[in-house]
Amino acid sequence: MNRTSRALRAAALFTGFGYAAQVLSLGAVPLYLQTIGANSYGLMVSTMAFMGYLNFADAGLSWGSIILIGQAHGRQDRDLIGKIVRNSIVLAAMSGAVIAVAVTALLWCGSRGYRLPMFAGNPETDVLIAIVGTQLIITLQGGVFYNLFQGLQEAYWTAFYQGVGRLASICAMMIVAWSVRTVAAIMLTQLVVTAMVAFASAVHAWRRHTWVFNGTSWIDPDQIRQQIRTGLKVFALQIGRTLVSSAPVMVLSSTIGPAAVPLYTVPTTILTLLFMPLNAWSTSLQSAYGEAWTSGNRAWVVKTFRSTIERGLFWGAGGAALFLPLASPFVTLWTNGRLVLPPWMPLAVATICFVGWFEMAGQYLLSGLNLQRKVAAAEIVCGLLVLVVSPWTVRWLGPAGIGLGFLIPALATSIRLVFSEVRAHVGAAAFPGWNLFWRVGLVWVVAAGLGSGFMISLDGGDWPRRLATMGGSALLTLVLFGGVSLLVRLDFIAEAVRHLAGGLRGRNP
DSSP states (O other), X not given: OOHHHHXXXXXXXXXXXXXHHHHHHHHHHHHHHHHTHHHHHXXXXXXXXXXXXXXXXXXXXXXXXXXXXXXXXXXXXXXXXXXXXXXXXXXXHHHHHHHHHHHHHHHHHHHTTOOOGGGTTOTTHHHHHHHHHHHHHHHHHHHHHHHHHHHTTOHHHHHHHHHHHHHHHHHHHHHHHHHTOOHHHHHHHHHHHHHHHHHHHHHHHHHHTGXXXXXXXXXXXXXXXXXXXXXHHHHHHHHHHXXXXXXXXXXXXXXXXXXXXXXXXXXXXXXXXXXHHHHXXXXXXXXXXXXXXXXXXXXXXXXXXXXXXXXXXXXXXXXXXXXXXXXXXXXXXXXXXXXXXXXXXXHHHHHHHHHHHHHHHHHHHHHHTTOOHHHHHHHHHHHHHHHHHHHHHXXXXXXXXXXXXXXXXXXXXXXXXXXXHHHHHTOGGGSOOHHHHHHHHHHHHHHHHHHHHHHHHHOOSSHHHHHHHHHHHHHHHHHHHHHHHHHTTOHHHXXXXXXXXXXXHHHOO
């Protein structure tokens, strides 16, 4: 199986499990809103987002080990791979100790009434922070084995275990939410499932790659220094991505209150369904980029990344065009009126998801090649700027202002650096021409604009009529997107039409 096939297999598994989890979420989110309420649900999401800050204790070591294993795999150096993994186990234990100290300090401060702004006035968060801290310690230990699979381009096993764990935890959390109806019990359930799946993956990795664990160098000073150096290179990128991904939740929770968090996270959950294949593909390519670059096959790197951007632009624009008119009425029906999105929130969510996908695609390319230093610094600056700018835009425009508060810093920092760094190190051929960006943008504006106009003009009435209107709007948007794509000569549509026509002619007698 070549590197492209392995990446496709992993991406398919990530996507399949992701879709299954999102389908379960269609029942989980309304259940949470009914059983624990919007405020407690927002508190739970905010606490989970805070787990990303505790993950700074990892210092980029997990991500760095994937890069090192991938490069050693490209050189077929099994002894080095074994050293990396065995020393990663020791380093993960050290990171867990740091998390334990941090959680203890937070609980001590909480016992004296000092809590972070998003948790002020919620003493229940002390228990929640203890739970997420314990879960993160377990996740770091299990992550050693996930990283081994990914570095050896067996990311499909990582996708399998993470996917099974996610499905099992959602089901178990829904049962607990219905029976116990407390946030602490729900999150404790997630911790237990995480521990069980991490143990299963460790046993599998141990049996599948016994040679990795047979060596004696569990504490190799040179290897530990190498992992720390590599980890620190990607640590900045990890910090930046955590800041950027958690900023919308933290800003809404701190500025408006936990009840505002679902206004962002619920539509984001829906749009994630459409961006999931793009994100899964970019994730599965990271180690493949490193292996191909190290082995001298740089043409494959350029071709694969360019193809990823071209098709990602088209797929993402189509998904966002469908999302814009349908998000608000669907969320209202889905939650039985418990959640009503403010105007422009779908556009804000679409903006954040689209920008986030593009950043991820470029960052995984550069980190796979171990060339992420400048982009990492830009991502940190971006995250800090989002935390500074977004409260102002949210106070000015309401919850939907989070989209503008995210877009301005991203364009000024991360997006600009991704373009410049990829062009500098990989070459200008890694990106399609600007005319493709403009053509896809035009198609999106026409399809999303007219589809939204149709939805707004006919929306209302009982739920059967609203469902019919949503179906008509979706059909109109798809037809417009495909038709305008043909008019502006997007090659992807033309090629698909030619293949379809050829297939039909081949079936005719």
